[in-house]
Amino acid sequence: MSSKKKQDQVLIFDTTLRDGEQCPGASMGLQEKLQVARALARLNVDIIEAGFPIASPGDFAAVQEIARTIKGPRIAGLARCVDRDIEAAGEAVAPAGKRGRIHVFLATSAIHRQFKLRKAKEEIIKAAVAGVKKAKTYVEDVQFSPEDASRTELDFLAEVVEAVIDAGATTVNIPDTVGYAVPEEFGRCIRYLKENVPNIDQAVIHVHCHNDLGLAVANSLEAVRNGARGVECTMNGIGERAGNCSLEEFVMALRTRKDAFGDLYTKVETKEIFRTSRLVSQLTGLHVQRNKAIVGANAFAHESGIHQDGMLKERTTYEIMNPEDVGILSGTELVLGKHSGRHAFREHMHDLGFKLTGEKLEGAYNAFIDLADKKKQVYDDDLVAIVQQHIMEKPPGTFVLNYLHVSTGNVTVPTATVRLEKEGVISEDAACGDGPVDATLKTIDRITQVPGTLVDFALQSITTGKDAQGEVTVTVRFDDHGLVTGKASSTDIVEAAAKAYLNCINRYIAGKTANEEHPLP
Numbered sequence: 135m136s137s138k139k140k141q142d143q144v145l146i147f148d149t150t151l152r153d154g155e156q157c158p159g160a161s162m163g164l165q166e167k168l169q170v171a172r173a174l175a176r177l178n179v180d181i182i183e184a185g186f187p188i189a190s191p192g193d194f195a196a197v198q199e200i201a202r203t204i205k206g207p208r209i210a211g212l213a214r215c216v217d218r219d220i221e222a223a224g225e226a227v228a229p230a231g232k233r234g235r236i237h238v239f240l241a242t243s244a245i246h247r248q249f250k251l252r253k254a255k256e257e258i259i260k261a262a263v264a265g266v267k268k269a270k271t272y273v274e275d276v277q278f279s280p281e282d283a284s285r286t287e288l289d290f291l292a293e294v295v296e297a298v299i300d301a302g303a304t305t306v307n308i309p310d311t312v313g314y315a316v317p318e319e320f321g322r323c324i325r326y327l328k329e330n331v332p333n334i335d336q337a338v339i340h341v342h343c344h345n346d347l348g349l350a351v352a353n354s355l356e357a358v359r360n361g362a363r364g365v366e367c368t369m370n371g372i373g374e375r376a377g378n379c380s381l382e383e384f385v386m387a388l389r390t391r392k393d394a395f396g397d398l399y400t401k402v403e404t405k406e407i408f409r410t411s412r413l414v415s416q417l418t419g420l421h422v423q424r425n426k427a428i429v430g431a432n433a434f435a436h437e438s439g440i441h442q443d444g445m446l447k448e449r450t451t452y453e454i455m456n457p458e459d460v461g462i463l464s465g466t467e468l469v470l471g472k473h474s475g476r477h478a479f480r481e482h483m484h485d486l487g488f489k490l491t492g493e494k495l496e497g498a499y500n501a502f503i504d505l506a507d508k509k510k511q512v513y514d515d516d517l518v519a520i521v522q523q524h525i526m527e528k529p530p531g532t533f534v535l536n537y538l539h540v541s542t543g544n545v546t547v548p549t550a551t552v553r554l555e556k557e558g559v560i561s562e563d564a565a566c567g568d569g570p571v572d573a574t575l576k577t578i579d580r581i582t583q584v585p586g587t588l589v590d591f592a593l594q595s596i597t598t599g600k601d602a603q604g605e606v607t608v609t610v611r612f613d614d615h616g617l618v619t620g621k622a623s624s625t626d627i628v629e630a631a632a633k634a635y636l637n638c639i640n641r642y643i644a645g646k647t648a649n650e651e652h653p654l655p
């Protein structure tokens with residue numbers, strides 16, 4: 135029998151698809167966003183912030199599609215306190231029905247009032263109230279965020295919060311927008327609002343902490359200790375600048391240190407954490423550092439002899455969490471080999487969250503057999519890469535690598551011949567370069583004619599052994615778009631580089647196409 139009380143539940147508001155996607159280079163296409171949203175639903179988060187509908191037609195379409203297809207969590211769309219933003223958000227979340235939420239925000243700190251908005255305090259309150267009222271005409275569930283709340287005068291912050299609750303806000307979210315707060319002070323801010331806003335009981339307090347000083351999780355924990363009951367976070371802590379509060383760290387801290395946080399709990403299905411983390415990394419192209427808490431490759435690795443000895447004697451000497459609780463299944467990470475049949479493959483893909491049937495199942499299975507021929511052991515990361523590279527629908531205009539031949543050596547001028555397919559048409563070219571990768575990327579540039587500048591190139595091995603897949607992550611700057619990151623893996627690192635680079639070009643093209651195809655309402 136569970137003794138959990140509703141008032142102790144901390145709601146998890148996941149903003150991977152909105153603030154997380156604002157991370158430079160992390161942009162995702164519609165299919166990728168849907169895949170992440172499905173994973174977040176399996177993780178059992180309470181609210182998914184699916185995007186900022188007015189930001190671009192592609193964002194609008196993604197929020198609308200997520201609202202239409204994802205069952206379970208509430209679906210939120212972000213809007214400034216501006217009529218057309220709220221109209222777009224209202225229309226985008228409408229398919230979620232009663233689960234639709236509009237999240238309106240307006241900055242309240244002196245520095246933002248003076249330099250960004252050039253508005254007096256009274257004007258801020260007026261605009262915030264008008265924004266909430268307008269949002270209320272679309273949905274019952276309205277959230278208001280006083281942007282840069284942690285640098286706002288406490289008495290004014292309390293005034294704004296009271297006014298927006300009076301106007302109908304059911305959630306007030308207190309952002310530490312620039313990651314400036316320190317835990318004790320941030321906790322005091324939440325307590326102050328609890329004690330000084332007369333109608334505070336009519337709304338849930340959320341917090342939204344950025345990680346500029348590495349304190350986002352600590353600040354969020356202190357906030358819930360002081361009365362907040364919603365935490366806004368992202369998978370792997372991705373987000374603007376240094377990122378947001380990391381979902382996995384917050385959830386596991388609350389769960390592991392029950393002694394410190396009393397009866398507070400979340401409803402997150404923690405066994406889904408690891409898989410979701412890897413999926414987000416794969417789809418955004420943002421690598422998870424090895425020593426990242428909870429989900430990094432080293433999080434549960436014990437290298438030193440003393441630690442290993444302690445672990446063998448008693449696991450809890452050096453391990454405060456059970457890796458299985460976050461979905462790291464020791465010994466079972468090896469998943470499939472070339473003798474695995476279609477049925478095992480389909481079941482495993484289903485467990486990973488991909489429901490494949492018919493032609494898609496056949497295509498993915500063939501790609502898997504090809505890979506299993508090249509390397510004995512195929513891991514979950516390999517399978518996610520297969521789906522991304524072979525199965526996810528590609529918007530028109532995207533390029534697929536059809537053929538690659540590279541000639542290189544210490545006395546040979548590196549030369550690449552590349553064949554790309556776009557909408558059934560094959561184009562071929564060749565070029566020389568400073569090395570095999572350079573020659574390949576130059577050839578791709580000649581064929582695609584998409585002007586981008588390579589700003590970062592990283593190679594790492596994602597699986598173990600001599601037949602390991604090399605994973606290449608590249609970041610490309612496009613003049614009219616900013617940074618785009620692409621990732622691909624192969625047992626051949628030049629092929630991985632070519633695919634990662636094409637992945638960037640395709641993401642760039644997909645972003646442009648989505649915006650052209652889905653004009654804003």
Ligand code: KIV
Nearest residue numbers: 239279281282309311
């Ligand atoms: O960091 C921030 O203040 C935000 C708001 C829109 C909530 O992301």
Ligand code: ZN
Nearest residue numbers: 153311342374
């Ligand atoms: Zn933010």
